[in-house]
Amino acid sequence: MGDVLRSGVRLLTFLRFFREIRKDGPADLDWIQKQGLLAVKLTQIFALRPDMLSIEKCRQLQRMYRNAATIASEDVKRILKERAPESFHESIVWFDENPLAAASVGQVHRATLATGEEVVVKVVKADHKKRFQRDVKRMMRMMRIAIALSPKLRKVGNPIALLNHVQDYTTRELDLRNEIRGGSELKSIQENLAVDFPMKRLRFPKYYPEISNEHVLVSEFVEGKTLEECIGDDSLAWDYLIELFRIHGAYMFGVGTFHGDLHPGNCIVDGEGNFVFIDNGAICNAPKNVSLPLFKFFEGLSKNDLDSAFEALLGLADERPPEERLIRFKARMSEIYGGFGDKSVGEQSLTDLMMKTVRAAVEDAGADFGEEGFPIIRSLMYMDGLVIRTHPEVKLIAEMGPSLVEFRERLGLE
Numbered sequence: 001m002g003d004v005l006r007s008g009v010r011l012l013t014f015l016r017f018f019r020e021i022r023k024d025g026p027a028d029l030d031w032i033q034k035q036g037l038l039a040v041k042l043t044q045i046f047a048l049r050p051d052m053l054s055i056e057k058c059r060q061l062q063r064m065y066r067n068a069a070t071i072a073s074e075d076v077k078r079i080l081k082e083r084a085p086e087s088f089h090e091s092i093v094w095f096d097e098n099p100l101a102a103a104s105v106g107q108v109h110r111a112t113l114a115t116g117e118e119v120v121v122k123v124v125k126a127d128h129k130k131r132f133q134r135d136v137k138r139m140m141r142m143m144r145i146a147i148a149l150s151p152k153l154r155k156v157g158n159p160i161a162l163l164n165h166v167q168d169y170t171t172r173e174l175d176l177r178n179e180i181r182g183g184s185e186l187k188s189i190q191e192n193l194a195v196d197f198p199m200k201r202l203r204f205p206k207y208y209p210e211i212s213n214e215h216v217l218v219s220e221f222v223e224g225k226t227l228e229e230c231i232g233d234d235s236l237a238w239d240y241l242i243e244l245f246r247i248h249g250a251y252m253f254g255v256g257t258f259h260g261d262l263h264p265g266n267c268i269v270d271g272e273g274n275f276v277f278i279d280n281g282a283i284c285n286a287p288k289n290v291s292l293p294l295f296k297f298f299e300g301l302s303k304n305d306l307d308s309a310f311e312a313l314l315g316l317a318d319e320r321p322p323e324e325r326l327i328r329f330k331a332r333m334s335e336i337y338g339g340f341g342d343k344s345v346g347e348q349s350l351t352d353l354m355m356k357t358v359r360a361a362v363e364d365a366g367a368d369f370g371e372e373g374f375p376i377i378r379s380l381m382y383m384d385g386l387v388i389r390t391h392p393e394v395k396l397i398a399e400m401g402p403s404l405v406e407f408r409e410r411l412g413l414e
């Protein structure tokens, strides 16, 4: 009896979750947060799906990218005692019990090593992994039943594949060793490009693999301020910021391997003015068949050559749409991009444009952004947010023009 009741409650929770996401009004984000990591991650995905939800709804759900920090803090000492490697305890001489920051999967503390080096220690919250994996398993089961009962659900962006995708990258994020791997992958790309495409302002923190493991990560304490903190005190000059876009853009469009979560809290500006990428666990790959059409799209926009920009997006579809749909697509895009060349990000947010563009491209041009396209879109939304908050007078895409030329010439695009 108890089991039946519990399954009943789970089913109701599952249904309520999707109702919160799909209903017209704002979703109850606090309730979603309480349902755990899986619910948070799925909400973050739906927030980027204007092809499935209204643009207003997406905007509201995007708050979940910032909200993710309110999980109650745990007994860090106990986690460290039970889970940190022996070598960790031998190396740490001072540990700050007050967290430096708390976020969705972990918590960060300052510490000092016996060698005198200043470090930060990131700890994954103890029960996350188990609960997350249990929740994924349950949701899979319910999805399968729901699909059996209502086959048309299968068409809603292939829910099982989506769930697999979330499971895959969240599981990677929950293993902190992936941060060391991700950091060194990005760093070796930088080194390989040192001649063709120097990124002199980019740096990565030093990691300490010998005293880290899946649950506990030790890295260099980077003295400086996160971009998020810089926004508050107006210290980000435009010339300086555009160098960050040049760097990140080169990874996204030129290399196709990039920091998958480069929001302003994940980049520190150090004392020498370098951009230090942190939280390097979520490396994303965009295959050329996704990144190249997007690159050409922005290239077209930067020259205010709208038709070639719209044509470029057709490269995301399996085949060229029939004439009638093509005309509808271009008419719709022309409407969305009316007056584009004259508008600053303050007048026309790139995020809104991107959401409308995704929607039109999927609906009218049969484009498929794939699971790989969305991390790029998300990155652009982060940048847009950063610019709106610091330099709303700028025409971002036009300003990116010289960098786009450089990507084409020096990163061997095409």
Ligand SMILES: Nc1ncnc2c1ncn2[C@@H]1O[C@H](COP(=O)(O)OP(=O)(O)O)[C@@H](O)[C@H]1O
Pocket: 100, 101, 102, 103, 104, 105, 106, 107, 108, 120, 122, 205, 219, 220, 221, 222, 223, 226, 265, 266, 268, 278, 279
């Ligand atoms: N190496 C570091 N040096 C200084 N501050 C750091 C460092 N790593 C993290 N932080 C601070 O802690 C915050 C959260 O760290 P992050 O690695 O992004 O964890 P999370 O996965 O929880 O987002 C950062 O936004 C930054 O303020």
Ligand SMILES: [Mg+2]
Pocket: 103, 265, 266, 279
């Ligand atoms: Mg972070």
